[in-house]
Amino acid sequence: MNINGKQWIRSRRRRCILISLAVFLFIVLLFVILGVTVFRVREATTTVNSVKLGGFKAGFNLPNLGVDLNVTLDLDLTAHNPNHASFRYGESSAELFYKGSQVGEAAIPPGQINAGGSERMNVSVTIFAGRLIGDSALYSDVLSGSLVFQTTTRIPGRVSVLGIFKHHIVTYSSCDVTVNVSSRTADNSNCRYRAKL
Structure with a gap:
């Protein structure tokens, strides 16, 4: 494999990791927002x-x-x-x-x-x-x-x-x-x- 191929694989891995991390952070943020607003426990x-x-x-x-x-x-x-x-x-x-x-x-x-x-x-x-x-x-x-x-x-x-x-x-x-x-x-x-x- 040449150097450009290795860089391309690293770049692709890095991009997948960043996208996965962004999706994970979005889901966590969504749950935090829902927890603070919609699912917040109110007094009966x-x-x-x-x-x-x-x-x-x-x-x-x-x-x-x-x-x-x-x-x-x-x-x-x-x-x-x-x-x-x-x-x-x-x-x-x-x-x-x-x-x-x-x-x-x-x-x-x-x-x-x-x-x-x-x-x-x-x-x-x-x-x-x-x-x-x-x-x-x-x-x-x-x-x-x-x-x-x-x-x-x-x-x-x-x-x-x-x-x-x-x-x-x-x-x-x-x-x-x-x-x-x-x-x-x-x-x-x-x-x-x-x-x-």
């Missing part, structure tokens, strides 16, 4: 649409000098997934608090929310009356005509982008609920929402 949200009083019974138990209380709150929740991949969530919970003490809990079954979709969930939380018996503030609240509860929901899950990148997300919602004893209604006021990646 959980909102409380309404809180209704499913069941309510309150009265004084004179022989035992106590209060009989049975309250069921029906929470209408919407979980929204703004991501371009589905959001799978595991066993979740809705909890009910009275004056800082947990007095009720309900399980939210696992599920999946499609990309860009929303899912409505109806959850019924019943009060554990035994946990309220010793609370002296309960008697004055029943006499005043309103009981203030706090509801919290926690939905942990994960978003899997292209089946490769998995991101864990936990959504939280918290609402103050006022139960009117005389009209037997519930109002949700002052709800707060947040998510944690």
Whole structure:
């Protein structure tokens, strides 16, 4: 082989390597751009649409000098997934608090929310009356005509982008609920929402 033939082979190899490197860099750049824009993980949200009083019974138990209380709150929740991949969530919970003490809990079954979709969930939380018996503030609240509860929901899950990148997300919602004893209604006021990646 002569010198021109060797230079031609080297030049051709160099050209193939440079083209391959350019294609590889283009693909990497494309994935970086898609990862930062389209496939960027956004926070899923959980909102409380309404809180209704499913069941309510309150009265004084004179022989035992106590209060009989049975309250069921029906929470209408919407979980929204703004991501371009589905959001799978595991066993979740809705909890009910009275004056800082947990007095009720309900399980939210696992599920999946499609990309860009929303899912409505109806959850019924019943009060554990035994946990309220010793609370002296309960008697004055029943006499005043309103009981203030706090509801919290926690939905942990994960978003899997292209089946490769998995991101864990936990959504939280918290609402103050006022139960009117005389009209037997519930109002949700002052709800707060947040998510944690």
